[in-house]
């Protein structure tokens with residue numbers, strides 16, 4: 415690990431000023447940043463510790479029915495917040511399907527959004543990687559790439575974004591609040607992460623010094639609380655990143671789907687909102703045939719980026735299954751294995 | 767640049783000068799405070815061997831920057847027993863053979879203490895296994911570990927306070 419300066423500012427304004435300097439990075443829990451620093455894949459000259467900043471660790475129910483969640487709220491605390499988890503069960507399930515209990519106790523909301531890809535070549539400083547070292551090439555292209563992207567990738571980078579949390583947030587139209595050297599702005603989470611194009615080193619819209627201060631869940635997102643699930647396929651039952659995942663949320667009335675929200679994880683460099691699939695479902699009966707058509711629409715533009723064509727077929731099945739789980743209703747209690755297809759108690763009795 | 771922090775480790779306040787900002791809580795415990803019960807497995811958050819409680823919550827000490835924890839209370843495996851009276855989780859691990867080589871055990875036990883404090887599993891073995899999935903055991907002692915956690919939970923529930931005295935030690939054994 416390289417040496418660095420450590421500063422612990424007392425206010426957001428001081429933190430922004432300290433982080434606008436070249437080579438500076440915000441330190442939240444450090445579960446991603448310290449890991450990358452140990453590998454030499456991240457080499458910040460200065461760490462700006464934002465864990466003590468006042469006012470960033472609150473979960474607020476807003477008068478209009480929405481929620482505002484501070485960037486320093488820990489993943490476990492958000493998933494366990496009774497009001498938040500009841501209003502946005504798929505978000506709570508996504509959070510609890512991620513990492514381990516220890517990591518969720520540490521990891522922050524802001525850090526989860528900002529975490530880097532798990533591409534092994536990004537971690538390996540001996541490898542060519544356009545995302546870590548622009549212009550060096552992409553060793554994943556001809557290497558181990560069975561877990562890489564099938565949507566939105568470019569020849570310069572085929573990595574995926576590893577967050578579970580962000581997938582459920584993208585489905586539910588969450589907004590990100592940002593504070594920076596030029597003031598405050600807000601944008602949709604869907605716009606927050608960038609596809610690689612020719613500049614894969616730019617992973618989000620944040621400019622130097624900009625800090626995520628909060629997440630906003632709109633009131634309409636709570637309208638899906640009765641039928642919202644997160645499903646995550648991984649290579650072991652627990653404590654593994656998604657191969658493919660999906661958040662599915664439905665509103666049902668008179669035996670028809672009146673509104674649908676779908677996003678996929680593990681398929682692209684950003685959480686992938688599947689609007690075409692949502693449109694397919696509107697006005698349909700909540701049945702398998704419609705779910706399968708929606709899944710086809712969700713993956714209609716998918717293409718393998720290597721030895722990963724199986725992920726396209728898998729993603730279709732995951733979307734279909736997540737929709738049927740959502741149609742069966744949000745379970746009264748968080749499933750024993752959140753997001754798992756293998757729980758004996760997964761609350762999805764309608765799922766064959 | 768030397769910065770100083772204070773930590774309360776196993777009930778004892780420590781004022782520490784940190785001359786290298788890179789030190790993790792794990793390295794501080796093992797190398798500075800010679801509390802080597804907390805183990806370094808992967809050093810990357812992937813195995814749970816380094817699990818300790820910080821302000822009552824289980825965390826991976828290998829991914830915690832010591833400087834960032836100024837003022838925190840840390841509980842390690844060395845601070846769990848009260849004198850000769852083992853914590854019920856420790857007793858249950860012995861009673862159920864919840865280990866073989868023992869390398870992962872301090873992390874397993876501290877993780878189990880954190881899990882029981884969270885109080886969400888009930889007696890459901892699936893919830894217990896899921897809650898313990900951040901702790902790997904290369905010896906594969908999982909069956910004993912899951913039983914030990916379940917027993918420790920029941921003992922705690924029965925008394926609604928941690929078991930400490932000798933009668934209770936006998937009852938578990």
Ligand SMILES: Cc1cc2nc3c(=O)[nH]c(=O)nc-3n(C[C@H](O)[C@H](O)[C@H](O)COP(=O)(O)OP(=O)(O)OC[C@H]3O[C@@H](n4cnc5c(N)ncnc54)[C@H](O)[C@@H]3O)c2cc1C
Nearest residue numbers: 442443444445446447512513522524525526528577578626
């Ligand atoms: C073994 C392991 C398994 C994991 N499994 C999963 C999983 O299954 N699913 C999943 O979703 N995640 C998983 N994670 C990732 C984990 O969720 C992230 O590491 C965590 O959310 C990062 O949060 P943090 O607070 O530790 O961020 P840090 O590590 O402190 O920061 C991460 C990055 O975000 C920047 N940053 C932090 N806060 C802000 C802010 N407010 N504004 C601007 N920039 C900021 C930092 O500068 C840094 O670049 C896993 C991690 C590990 C180590």
Ligand code: SF4
Nearest residue numbers: 533543544552571572
């Ligand atoms: S896929 Fe992206 S992150 Fe992985 S080696 Fe290629 S450029 Fe780097």
Ligand code: FES
Nearest residue numbers: 807808809814828
């Ligand atoms: S040493 Fe910390 S998780 Fe492995």
Ligand code: FES
Nearest residue numbers: 866868903904905
């Ligand atoms: S007892 Fe040997 S690693 Fe768990």
